[in-house]
Amino acid sequence: MRMPEPDATTLDRRLSVVHELRRMVPEPGGVIHDPDELAVYECDGLTAYRQLPLVVVLPQTTRQVAQVLKYCHETGVKVVPRGAGTSLSGGALPLADGITLGLGKFNRILEVDLENRCAVVQPGVTNLAISTAVAGQGFYYAPDPSSQIACSIGGNVAENSGGVHCLKYGLTTNNLLGLEFVTIEGEVIRLGGKHLDSPGYDLMGVITGSEGLLGVVTEVTVRLLPTPATARALLMGFESSEAAGDTVTAIIAGGIIPAGLEMMDRPAIHAAEAFCHAGYPLDAEALLICELDGPEAEVEHLIEQVAAIARGKGANSLRVSADEAERQAFWAGRKAAFPAVGRISPDYYCMDGTIPRHQLPHVLGRMRQMSAEYGLDVANVFHAGDGNLHPLILFDANRPGDLEKAEAFGAEILKLCVEVGGVLTGEHGVGVEKRDLMPVMFEPVDLAHQQQVKCAFDPRHRLNPGKMFPELHNCAELGRLHVSGGRMPFPDLPRF
C-alpha cells in the first residue's frame, strides 16, 4: 500500500515536535516517543499494515486537543486521530511523519439524562460501557458493533459503525444528538445537543463517518432507547442460500423489520459450531438467525409469522428460543464467527461490501468461482437484512504470496459488490484498505465533490492524509471553476 512520502524535514524535527507536545500536554504519559512504547500503536485492526508513528500524544482536555491540532495546522505536521485502534480498514494506521493523537484518556461518561433519553460521553468511552451504564435503568445504546467491548464511541462516530441491530435501529449516524468537535485550526464547535435536527448544514452528519479526516471528536451526545420488553430469536437452516435469501426477502416484504437478521454460509456454520457448540445444523447450506424484539404480544405474533414464512420457503430446521439462555446460545456462534474462522485458518481477511439483497445468490455463486480460481477458501457471515456481506477470506500469511492473493481476491469481491449495485464498504470504512478502490464506485467528479468537504474543514490536508481518497487534490486547484461561457445559449433548455 502506497502511503504519502514521509516529509524529511518533519522527520528531522522529531525531537522538537516531542518537546512542543510535552509543553501542551505536560501530564506524565501524555507524550510517547520511545520506540518500544510506540509499537503498541503501530497498527489498528487491519494488522497487515504497520507503521510506527512519529510520536503519540494522549491529551486529556479539549483545550489540549485544540492546541495540538492548531500546532499541526500551523507547522505542517500531519496528525492521525485514534480511538481504540480496532478499525478494520486501517483508518488509524500511523504515519511515519505524523502525530498519532489518541483519545484514550477521554474516558468518562459525563451525563446520563434518562428523561431526555440521552447520554453525554467522552469519545474514548467504549461502545459497550454506555449500554452498561444505563442497563440498570432499562435503557441501552442501539448500535452494537461486534467489537463493542473494545471500540470507542469516538471511533464509532468517525467510522459510522453499525452492528447486528442496525436494520431496525440504524447506524451510529442515526443515533447521535450532538457532538463537540475540534477543527484543525484548533477551534471548538458544538453541534446539535439534546434536541433534534439542527438547522443549517448538517455538519454532524458529514463528520460522522469522516474517518478522522475532518477534525477530532471530543464529546458525543448519544440517543438512548428503552430496552425492549422481550427479545426472542429463531434459528433456521436451509438447503440453499437462495432459499435463505428468499426468506429474508419475504420477511421484509411482509412488513416485518426484525431487530437482527443474520445469515451464515456452510463454512461459517461449521467453523462456528466447532468453536462454540451452539447447536447449529451442520447439514444446512445457509443458516438464518432472526431476532424479534419489542412488546411481548408483538414478538409472539411475529415469531409465528416468521416461522410460517421460513417453512413456506423450505427451512429444513427451525428452532425458536425458549428463554434468554437459548437466545444467547443462538447468537454465540454468530458473534464468535471471526475468532472461530481464526481457528480453522492461520489468517483471515474480513471484507465488508454491501449489495442489493436480491443479488445474494449471484454474488455467492461468483464468490465460489473466485475462491476456486484463487485457491483460497471463503466463509461468509452476512447482515442479511441490510445486504451487508462479510466474506472472510482464509489464507496463511506465512505462505509466500498468500496475503497478496487474499487482497486481490478481496478487491475482486468488492468490485463485484459495486457491479451489482452495491458499495465498497457497509460499516468498516475506506481507510487505507479500500482507498484505491474508490474510483470503482465514484467518478472523478464525484470524488471532487467529496473533497470539497475536506477542503472546507482541512484545506492543508493535515488530518489523516493517505486515507479514504486515492489522491488528495490541492484545494485551490479543486476550487477553480471550469465553466465555459461558450456553451451558451443552451438551445435545448425549455424557457418560459
Next chain:
Amino acid sequence: MSETLKPATADQVVDAVAQALAAGTPLEVVGQGSKRAIGRPMEAESRLDLSKLTGISLYEPAELVLRAAAGTPRAEIEAALAAERQRLAFDPPDLGALLGGPAGRGTLAGMVVPNLGGPRRLSAGAPRDHLLGYKAVSGRAEAYKAGGRVMKNVTGFDLCKLMAGSWGTLGVLTELTLKVQPLPETSRTVLLLGLTDGLGVRALSRAMGGPHEVAAAAHLPAGVAALSKVAAVARAGAEGRAVTALKVEGPGPSVAHRAGGLKTDLADLSADAEDIHDAQGATLWQEIRDATLLAEPAEGLIWRLSVTPMRGPEIAHAIVQRLPGTRGLYDWAGGLVWLAVPGDTAQGDGGAGPIRRALAEHGGGHALLLRGPEALRARVAVFQPEDRVTAALSRRLRLGFDPRLILNRGRLIAEQPEE
C-alpha cells in the same frame, strides 16, 4: 424574475446552472413551489423549475428502496408506496394549507431537502436518515452522484446528510434514492385528558422511556385541541382540558396490548384516558404534522422550535410571558414546539429576540420562522443563527459546492459572493 427555466433532463439542469454561472445571475430552485414562502427572500434573477423532472425509476418494496426524479410529485410517491403498503418513515409535513396555498402539493426533493420531519420523526428519524443516495448538479454546473441504493454504506463522506437541510443551496438534486418503511398493520392513539403542559410532557417522556414502542407523542393545550376535527379531542379542548396523545403502531393484538399498557403505566398522572382508532388517529396526527390547528388567523407568525424535550413547556411559557397571545402545541415528546405568535409582532422582530433568548436560557435548541410576511423574513434571521466558527465552516462548504452563490442565494442567511 426574468425567466423560468424548466429542464426536463439532468443535462438540461447542467445547462441551466452553467448559464447562470457564466452570467453570474442567481437562480431560485423550485419544485412545485409548495415551500417557496419559507426562508429568507431570495436574490434571484431566474427560476429553475424542476417540476418536469419526474418519474419513479426504481421501486423494490422487498428491499425498502425507492428512486425517483427530484420533481416527482409527492402524491405520485405516496400513491406508489401505498399500493405496496409502505410509506415514507419520516412523515413529511404538508405545509400547503399553513402557508396559505392548497394542500397535497410538493415534490420528492421538496420533502427531503428541507429536512423537516413530522410526528413520526421522533421514533423513525428525519429525512436525512432516509436519503441513501442522490444525483445532483452543483453550483459548479457539474453533475455528480453520492451515496448508493443500499441500506448500509460508509464509502466516503456522507454527502446525503449535507443535502438534507441545505434548502437547495448546495446543489440541485435531480434524483433521490430513499429508504422506505412498511406500513404497520394498524395503529391506536391513547389520549390523556386534562394534564398541564408540564405533566403532559412528563407523561410523554415516561412513555418514550417505557417498553411500549411509542411512534409519536404530542401534547395539545386545550385551546388548540378544541380546534381539532377529531370529536374526542375537540370535546376535551372545549371543556378546557388539554389532550396528551400517544400513538402506537403494529400488529392488531400488539397495538391493543400496548395501548392498554400505556394507560396503566400513566394512570398516576391521568385517570382520564381514552383511545382513538386508526382513522381518527390519522386525522389528529395530520393536524399535528401540518400545524393546521395553528393556521388561523392567517396573519399569525408560525415558529417551529426544536428543544430539549423535557424543557419544552418552560420554554413555551417563558415565550408566552414575553409575547402575550402566543399559542402553541408540543410534538416529539416535548422536543418540537410549534408556536403561533400574534401577527402584530411582525412590525418588530416577529418574536425572534424573545424566542431565541428563551432558548438560550433554557437548555438551547433552535427556532425557525416557518411563516411570516416577506418583509419580516428579510429582516430577521429565519433560521437559527450559527456561532462564528460553525458559520465560517458552513460558508466554506457553501463556496465549495456553489462558488458564486448561484443557487438560492440568500435563502438561509444574508450572503454575498466573494470578490
